[in-house]
Amino acid sequence: xxxxxxxYRRWEPALDEQSTGHAKLGAEMRIxxxxxxxRVVYQPIVAFPEGRIAAVEALVRWEHPHRGTVSPAHFVxxxxxxxxxxxxxxxxxxxxxxxxxxxxxxxxxSAPDKVSVNVSARQLARxxxxxxxxxxxxxxxxAPNHLAVEVTxxxxxxxxxxxxxxxxxxxxxxxxxxDDFGTGHxxxxxxxxxxxxxxxxxxxxxxxxxxxxxxxxxxEALIQISTxxxxxxxxxGVETAEQADALSRLGYTLLQGYYFSRPVAEPDFGRSRTAIxx
Ligand code: C2E
Ligand code: MG
Ligand code: MG
Ligand code: MG
Numbered sequence: 001x002x003x004x005x006x007x008y009r010r011w012e013p014a015l016d017e018q019s020t021g022h023a024k025l026g027a028e029m030r031i032x033x034x035x036x037x038x039r040v041v042y043q044p045i046v047a048f049p050e051g052r053i054a055a056v057e058a059l060v061r062w063e064h065p066h067r068g069t070v071s072p073a074h075f076v077x078x079x080x081x082x083x084x085x086x087x088x089x090x091x092x093x094x095x096x097x098x099x100x101x102x103x104x105x106x107x108x109x110s111a112p113d114k115v116s117v118n119v120s121a122r123q124l125a126r127x128x129x130x131x132x133x134x135x136x137x138x139x140x141x142x143a144p145n146h147l148a149v150e151v152t153x154x155x156x157x158x159x160x161x162x163x164x165x166x167x168x169x170x171x172x173x174x175x176x177x178x179d180d181f182g183t184g185h186x187x188x189x190x191x192x193x194x195x196x197x198x199x200x201x202x203x204x205x206x207x208x209x210x211x212x213x214x215x216x217x218x219x220e221a222l223i224q225i226s227t228x229x230x231x232x233x234x235x236x237g238v239e240t241a242e243q244a245d246a247l248s249r250l251g252y253t254l255l256q257g258y259y260f261s262r263p264v265a266e267p268d269f270g271r272s273r274t275a276i277x278x
Contacts (some may be wrong), residue, residue, distance in 0.1 A: 022078050022081065023082075026078055026079070026081075026082040026084060028064070029062070029075060029078070029079060029082075029084055029088070030084060032062060032064065033084070033087065033088060033091065037062055037063050037064060037065070038060060038063075038088065039060075039061050039095075039265070040058050040059070040060055040061070040092055040095045040096055041058075041059050042056040042057065042058055042059070042099070042263060042265070042266075043056060043057045043059060043256060043261060043262065043263035043264075043267075044056055044112075044256070044260055044261045044267050045112075045234055045254055045255070046254070046255050046256065046260045047254060048254070049244075049248060053112050053267060053269050054112060054113055054114070054254060055112050055114035055148070056112050056114075056115055056116070057116045057117075057150070057256065057263070058092065058095075058096035058099075058115055058117045059072065059263045060072050060076070060092050062075055076120065079120075080120050080121065080122045083122065085122050085123060086122065086126065089120060089123045092117060092118075093119075093132075093136050094136050094139070096115050096117050097117075097136050097137060097140040097142040098140045098142075100112075100140075100146055101140045101141050101142040103269070107269055110269050110270060111269065112267075113146065114146055114147065114148050114175070115146065115147060115148070116147075116148040116150050116198075117147065117149055117150065118149075118150045118179065119149045119151055119155075120155065121151075121152075121155035121156075121162065124151060124155055124156070124161070124162040124165045124166070125160075125161050125162055125165075126161075126165075127161060127164075127165075129165050129168075129169075130165055130168030130169050130171075130172060133149075133169060133174060137172070137174075143173075144172050145174075147174045147175070148174065148176065148177045148197070148198060149169060149174060149176060150178075150179040150200065151166070151176065151177070151178065151179060152178075152179050152180055152184055153180070153181070153183075153184025153190055154184045156194050157184065157185045157190060159193065163193065163194055166194060167195055170195050170197075175197040175198060176194075176196050177196075177197065177198035177199075177200055177234070178190070178191075178194070178198070178200060179200045180200065180202045180236070181199050181201055181202055181222065182201065182202045182204070182205055182218065182222065183204060188225070191225070191229060191231075196231055197231060198231060198232045198233075198234060199222065199225075199226040199231050199232070199233045199234070200234045201219060201223075201233055201235050201236060202236060202237075203237025203257075204237075205218045205222065205235075206219065206235050206238055206247065207237070207243075209246045209250075210242045210243055216250070219235070219250055219252075220250050224251075232254065233252055233254065234252075234254040234255070234256055235252045235254070235255050235257075237256070237257045238256060238257030238259045238260065239257050239258050240259055241259065243259070244259055
C-alpha cells in the first residue's frame with residue numbers, strides 16, 4: 001500500500017506541490033496568529049436611502065511579512081482544512097465583539113446595531129461552538145442582539161450539528177444570516193429547516209439588477225420571499241448608484257458594497273454615501 005501511494009504521488013506532482021504549499025501556508029498562519037499579523041476590517045451595511053450605517057460585516061485580513069496582504073478567499077479554506085480556523089475564528093469573533101462593544105459604548109445612537117461575523121462550516125460542526133460564543137459575549141460585554149453570524153448554505157445543508165449549533169445560537173439571542181444566498185446547494189428548501197433571520201442576497205444577483213429579465217427577477221423574488229418569511233434581506237456587492245436605486249425600487253432597504261464603502265478598520269459612522277452625495 002505504501003508503494004502504491006508513493007507511485008501515485010510521483011505521478012501527481014501538481015497535487016503534491018499544492019499540499020506542500022498548503023502545509024507551508026498553514027504553518028505560516030500558525031506563526032502569523034501568534035505574531036499578530038491578522039486584523040479585522042469592517043464593511044458598512046447601509047440603510048438605504050437614509051444612509052445610516054445599520055450594521056457592519058467583519059472581514060479578516062492577513063498582513064503577511066513577505067507575501068503582502070493575503071486574501072481570506074485564499075487562506076480561510078486552508079485554515080478550514082488544517083483546523084486552524086477554530087482558533088482563528090474565535091480570535092476574529094472576540095476581536096469583532098470587543099470592537100462592537102466599544103462602538104456601542106462610545107457612539108451611542110450613531111453606533112451600528114449589529115456586527116455580522118463570518119463563521120465557517122468547521123466551527124459550526126463543533127458541539128461547543130455556541131458555548132464559546134456565549135463566553136466571548138460575556139467576556140467582551142456585548143449584548144447578543146448586537147451579533148449576527150454569517151453562514152453559507154453549503155455549511156448547513158447537510159443538517160446535523162451545524163443546524164443544532166444555529167438553534168443554540170438563536171436561543172442565545174444571536175441572529176443568523178445566510179451568506180451568498182442563491183449560490184449554494186439547496187437554496188429555498190433550506191429556509192424550511194434552518195433558522196434564518198437575515199438573507200444575504202449574493203452579488204451575482206445584484207450585478208445585473210439594472211437590466212430587465214432574469215437577474216432582476218431573482219432579486220425581486222428573493223426580497224418577496226424574505227419578507228413573507230419574516231426575514232431581513234441584505235443585498236451584497238452593490239457597486240453603483242444605479243444598482244442601489246434599482247434594489248431600493250424592488251424593496252431592499254439594506255445594501256452593502258463598494259458603492260458605499262470598502263471594508264475599513266474604522267468606518268465613518270457619522271457620514272454615509274447618501275449624505276456625501278447630498
Ligand atoms: P463574504 O462573506 O461573502 O464577504 C463579502 C466579500 O465581498 C468580501 O471579500 C468583501 O470585501 C467583498 N465585497 C464587498 N462589497 C463588494 C463589492 O461591491 N464588489 C466586490 N467585487 N466585492 C465586494 P473578502 O473580504 O475578500 O472576503 C472573501 C470571503 O472570505 C468572504 O465572503 C468570506 O466567505 C471569507 N471570509 C472573510 N472574512 C472571514 C472571516 O472572518 N471568517 C471566515 N470564516 N470567512 C471569512
Ligand atoms: Mg459574509
Ligand atoms: Mg457574502
Ligand atoms: Mg461572498
